[in-house]
Amino acid sequence: MFRELHPNIRARILIQFLSKIIGSMIFPFIAIYFSMEISSSIAGILLMINVIIQFLAGMYGGHLADIIGRKKLMVTGEFLKVIAFLGMVLCNSPFFHSPWITFVMLLIIGVAQGLINPAGEAMLIDVSTPENRSFMYSVSYWANNLSMMIGIMVGGWFFVDYLFSLLLALFIMSCVTAWLTLSLISETLQQNTLTHKESFGLISMFKNYGQVLHDYRFLLYTIGGIAVMSIEFQRSNYISVRLAEDFQALLVSLGPFGHISLNGVQILSILTAVNTLFIVLFTVPIAKWVTKRAQQPIMYVGFALFSIGFAICAFAINLSILLLATAILSIGELLYVPTRQTILAAIVDDNKRGAYMAFNGIIFQIGKMIGSISLVFAPIIGKFGMSAFTILLGMLSIVFSAVALKTGWKKVLAK
Known part of the structure; x- marks a missing residue:
């Protein structure tokens, strides 16, 4: 089925895979870099600024994607990344060192991603069909998880001692992905575009997103997405803290190989690895199964399994139960991710795909916020309270997804 996908889709998946396999060696550890070079408190502020800049750039990028086209923005973003990665190499070289210039380069990368992501997501919808979208999103999700798993494993070993070499590899890979984007991606925006000055301004952007905000079906669907993303970000917030506090030295029997002592952080790493392995091993077979069936019921089952698995992780103190819960939430993730994306592609306005996909990015930002806030009230409601909250x-x-899709669902899918 992969060969039957549009060339743009195959190219986009390849480009994302190459970008993330190197990027995952560096960006998950960038907080450590700024903590070591400046301070932990300032590192948190800097990363928060970067998230805000990327979000704002994404909103404007989504607006531009509907005006000037998908490829132009993607190519512009890729070449901005080339410049930024070259800057990071130069200011972390044996001859010159500056964490502040590194941060400026990181902001440029955030802007670049803000241009690339909504345009790329809109392009995928442009060239896919309702019949192959579940498979497309599943394969893309599989590739992203595999590249992140490889990148994080390598980065964990080499980030501290070989940062310059990793940055050099990232710069070279950014040149490759920029060339691939320029040569393999074709423009997919078919509508007649507006070229007058006002269409590029902030007022035009606000009008554009004002129309998106009046799409109440999409807003309700977005709230449903925020809810499920809030569960996802419990992993790096409440659950990580809970495991670190509850497991100081868990003795695990390895049979004839003896015993091993695990702390909470190590257990979290094991659970994350199991989750990633599930995604890598079972994405393709589940994608083929999902593609031929009704999307809505599968999505709801995925939401339910995902929340149940995380709810168990919120209070379980037995490693076997935690592993079982991880398997449950992983199956739920495999079911809901491609189906939710497929349904999302069906309900957005065809003339504003860039804006819709950019606004959809808010589910990650608010999900992160709710995940962080949960650390505040978790001590008050306790483990089982957090489980109930999940x-x-x-x-x-x-509920929000079902209400959003209740009216005119068949008509939407027939687009």
């Missing part, structure tokens, strides 16, 4: 989020994701 189930509630799962129910909200189902």
Whole structure:
């Protein structure tokens, strides 16, 4: 089925894979870099600024994607990344060192990603069909997880001692992906575009997103997405802290190989690895199964399993139960990710795909915020309270998505 996908889709998946396999060796550890070079508190502020800049750039990038086209923005973003990565190499070389210039380069990369992501997402919808979207999103998700797993494993070993070499590899890879984008991606925006000055301004952008905000079906669907993303970000917030506190030295029997002592951080790493392995090993077979069936029921089952798995992780103190819960949430993730994206592609306005996909990015930002805020009230409501909160989020994701899709669903899918 992969060969039957549009060349743009195959190219986009390849480009993302190459970008993330090197990027994952560096960006997951960038907080450590700024903490070591400046301070932990300032590192948090700098990374927060970067997230805000990338979000704002994404909103404007989504607006531009509907005006000047997908490829132009993607190519512009890729070449901005080439410049920024070259800057990071130069200011982390044996001859010159500046964490502040590194941060400026990081902001440029954030702007570049803000241009690339909504244009890329809109392009995928342009060249896909309702019949192959589930498979497309599943394969893309599989490639992203595989590249991240490889990148994080390598980066964990080499980031501290070989940062310059990793940055040099990232610069070379950015040149490759820029060339691939320029040569393999074709323009997919078919509509007649507006070229007058006002269409590029902030007022025009606000009008554009004002129309998006009046699409109440999309807003309700977005709230459902925020709910499920809030569950996802419990992993790096409440659950990580809970495991670190509850597991100081868990003795695990390895049979004839003896015993091993694990702390909470190590257990979290194991659970994350199991989750990633599930995604890598079972994405393709589940994608083929999902593609031939009704998307909505599968998505709701995925939401339910995902929330149940995380709810168990919120209180379980037995490693076997935690592993079982991880398997449950992984299956739920495999079911809901491609189906939610497929349905999202069907309900957005065809003339504003860039804006819709950019606005959809808000689910990650608010999800992160809710995940962080949960650390504040978790000590008050306790483990089982957090478990109930996770189930509630799962129910909200189902309810809001179902209400959003209740009216005119068949008509939307027929587009």
